[in-house]
Amino acid sequence: MHIQDILGFGKYKGLKLLDVYRGTLNIDRVLLKDYADLILNGSLRLHYEDYIDTTSFQCVDKFDVTEHEIRTLSFYEEGVDGSEVSYGSSLAEITNNVESDIAYCLSIGNQRTGAEFGGFLSLAKFSQDYAKRLPVGADPQYISWCIENIAGFFIPADEISELENMRISKFIGVDVVRKEGGLYEYSPNIEIGRYSFPDRIKELNKAKIDKFESLVVEDHSNDEDSRPSRYGYSSWDEMSFYEAYEGDSDAWELDNI
DSSP states (O other): OOTTSBOOSSTTTTSBHHHHHHBOSSOOHHHHHHHHHHHHHSTTHHHHHTTOOOSTGGGEEEEEEOSSEEEEEEOEEEOTTSOEEESOHHHHHHHTSOHHHHHHHHHGGGSHHHHHHSOOOOHHHHHHTSSSOOOOSOOHHHHHHHHHHSTTOOOOHHHHHHHHTSOEEEEEEEEEEEEETTEEEEEEEEEEEOOOOOHHHHHHHHHHHHHHHHHHHHTTTSOTTHHHHHHSOOOTTTOGGGGGGHHHHHTOOOOOO
16 A cells, blocks of 8 residues: 555545554644534533542533633523522632643543543544544554554555654644633644654565565466455455454554654
């Protein structure tokens, strides 16, 4: 598979291999907003609150989430005239100091322990059900997994080297800064680095290339359409051969480089 080819299977189905490998510095802010809104205001909130050792977060009635800011809204009680009256300045002051709690909720699911053992939602997982597939954080380990576990999946050797020379952008969570009162600014926390495929993965990739090339030489008289059906190397455009691996691929949640 070439790095510009689009994956036709697994949790990154619909994305270019290159985008999965290197991620992006420009995570779509609407995607990030919808992710934050689901965690802070949706059914997942109670699960996150159970892991936060503070009462401040529970004092927030609702979070008003935009593409760049989050505002805390305090609980209200009904006044004698039917109007809504704040519980008081003391409660408002408590809800004005929850930046660390917000950052925790929007970051823990993007760490390996949070995703695998805590049941927290990662941005990558959330993006699977999004209307449009968008690149998120780099996940080069997933490409290694594909080489190791999917028959017929390999990358040309020169493109392996090309990938290793690239900088990757790993989404590790969200930074939150209080601006004033209960208004907070948030932004993606991106870690820049490089990734080297383990030697065993590169050796396996080379073995797959050698096998494929030997089959091509051996069967040079056959037309191009008969070769995939005989040897299990499916068209990268159709990707039908790999649909059987979608379950295993979706389960792959390693996030550490």
